[in-house]
Amino acid sequence: MRHFVVVGILVIVMAVLTYVGLDSAGLMPVEASAQSVSIDWLWNWQIVAISFLFALIVVPMAYSMVIFRRRKGDITDAEHVEGNTTLEITWTVIPLFIVLTFAYMGAYSLGETRRVDPNAMVIKVKAQQFTWTFEYPEYGGFFSNELHLPVDRQVVLKMESSDVIHSFWVPEFRVKQDVVPGRVTEYRITPTLIGSYKVRCAEICGTSHSYMENAIIVEDESVFTAWASEQETIMLASQTPESLGKILTVKNGCVGCHSIDGTQLTAPTWFGLYGSDVPLADGTTVVADDAYLAESILNSTAKLVEGFSPTTMPAYTLTDVEVANLIAYIKTLK
């Protein structure tokens, strides 16, 4: 009996210490969405259960290991106890109730994250190797590689993939949703904290999967509206070949593989490309003029640049004018 009392006290002490330790360790990132509240609520209860069960197993084990260790020279066996049906039923039935409670809480919490606001703003998302493109239908349908969101307003992302499976995850928002080719998946979120975050692709999608991260900016409603209106104006006003070309690169996600600042990604950078000498895989060199760029845009492996594997570029249908606009934009990158 004395053993049970000591172990009982130690279990409680250990459980409390474990919980306090885990709780104060700051396990989760900052809570930046309405949906994260119910997720973190359930997480906290999980930590309570984990702390208690951890103590419940580890303490009697450690206690036995020390107190009931075999003494030197003792070669006798321990007391013959085969089992106890009441105990076995107890530790089957009580955990069953705990588990069902957690399942119920899980369903409730899932329901909270899926709560629909009929006035939610729709944003279309296109995922592709290795970037995200956001389209704002409420603002004339301009494209952006940054996701700007107004604070405290629910948005629903209608997500599509043009190649493989990706997964939209913002750790601070908690929620994650795969983006699957051939269907539209939905991601509903209500940002609650102004700040900069990143969407990080959570489903392996190829060579540069690690870098499939785009900026998310959560801002005040008025700041957001100003930004969105400005983007819309730029889109409508800018009819120069260069700016049309830039819009094309965003819309088609070119910058997922071709950097515009000289960084080496999966494909050659566009920075300072125009007019430069390009070494090819077959050992020759070619000058990056209009003809070369047009050929490479339409048939990426016709002249393979040295050091790059012939992974095919996604198939684009671009008109001659659009190709010319793209080249005009590339010329500006110096």
Added chain:
Amino acid sequence: MKKFFSTALAHGLFWQLIGILVGAGLVTGIRATMGLSVTAKFFFTEPAWVLGGFFGVLFFIAGSGAVSDWYKWARGIDTPEHHEDHHTGWEKYLSVSLDHKVIGIQYTVTALVLLSLGGLFALIFRTELAQSQLQFLTVEMQLFGQNGPQLYNTLMSLHGMIMIVSILLGVAGIMNYVVPLLLGAQDMAFPRLNAFSYWIAVPAAVLLVMSLILGGFDTGWTGYPPLSARAPVGMQMFFLGVFTAGWSSILGALNVIVTVVRMRAKGMTAMRMPILVWASVATSIIALTATQLIGLSFQLVMFQRLFGMGFFDPAKGGNPVLFQHLFWFYSHPAVYVFVLPGLGVISELLPVFARKPLFGYRWIAMSSLGIALVGFIVWAHHMFTSGMNEYLRVPFMYSTLLVAIPTGVKFFSWVATIWKGKISYETPMLFVIGAIVVFLMGGLTGPPNATVSTDLHLHDTYFIVGHFHDTIFGGFVFPFFAALYYWFPKATGRRMNETLGKIHFWLMTPSFFVMTLGMMRIGLLGMRRRIADYDPALGFDNTHLVLTIAGFLIAISVCVFMYNFFNSIKNGEKAEGNVWNSRSPEWQVPSPMPAHNYDQPFEVVGEPYDYGLPGSKYVEFIAPSKNTHK
């Protein structure tokens, strides 16, 4: 060296090479006559490599001699029931043997080889992760037709699958060696099928490694299309390798089940079987009935690539999510294939070192079956974020959480077993205790992944990576080491060095805790799994450095084990008696075990774990005069 070239292994590998060339040559010839391209980036075209890989397996099996008895039977030639081994020394283990003990050791050593290879791959990419940015697996470097990040993905993916195959072989090793001994059987029910099951795993492992040099693949071990439909030709070798290894698993499981059903000693009723036998049956039921699904899912992607069949191609009306259902229908229960025998080893060894009966034997036996059966209806918990029907998520959450019940029964029963025991701490017991605590960590971090809403955050992060390394180390790796230290004297007549064993334990266990807890910590804060590089702004550099150091410490501890293992075969302290003072039948006869197991059959006359009951016995050997057993 000459001895080596006369072994089945050498013959098999030689014929596998010939098979690859014949198969690839055949396709290349056909393509040439059809006017199709005959060469590609890796010399042969993809269809040529696939048929080559397939022929390689067939040629290996034929060349190694693993099917020659069946071939002789087909021609009407009789073969003896048991071959007398022509080989005596180490060559015996590289040759086709029908002795379950030899096959068990073949499985075990192959598992250790693959464990080392998979571990080596992990060390390479773990080193790259020690710091943010790419240090040596850079975009500029090229190896096997892959740049750094591609090579990272290949090594990471192969680490997963090679470890899985290693675990399946390790499980088969324990079951093959121990189960017939525990049952009092002379061998497995089908000795030739048993040899076949082992030998087909060898070309499978070769195919997996071949994928590395044929451009690799970047999908992770899960091979989700459409990414796997676009990956380099290495993907096909991976699919073919897993498909082939699956045969080993299915046929091995069949053999175990039949052996347990048909070949138990007199008096060994179901509730008097050693607990490890129960675990082996439970694990074999899963392996026998679920493995087909991973083979099928991979085969469908192979055909999608080879013949343009759009099973998972949305442009052709296919469905990528369907693949995930097929894949996880095996791959979740597979986890229980890995851990159930390990949990069986824990239950088998605890009473020996606590000198007390196994608490709640029936409940532990039934909990293994319970886990195996519930395991079949939980697969979609890997798909909570996949875009499958939303409403399916809730029933799968309920079924998944139910797994906690039988698992909990095991934990509570183990604690009750050592409570008021007389516990001693030889190396096998240390690993058993380590296994319980590590598996507890894995078990406790499971439910947050099972409840859908928290899983929306945890899925595909390093939290998952930490969680399943805990379950697999606790459920397989620690018990596997315990089993090796424990049954080593039975196989060799010598024991492994205790001091080195303790160094192994005390180096590995703390490092392992640091590693998985660190993984879970950064996973919660935003570290995704399967990434070659991470955002320096996340501030994970220091943690990753610690994880890498911990990884290397684990590797060093395993090196200590390897030295101890191979050195003790010749130089270990002699141990021919009942080293652990166990009641189990295999320890009632001298070690090493004779070729045909027990000279006299035994009869079960008591409970297996009645430690502390004076005068009780589990088995009694039947004197030759009374021997009615053939």
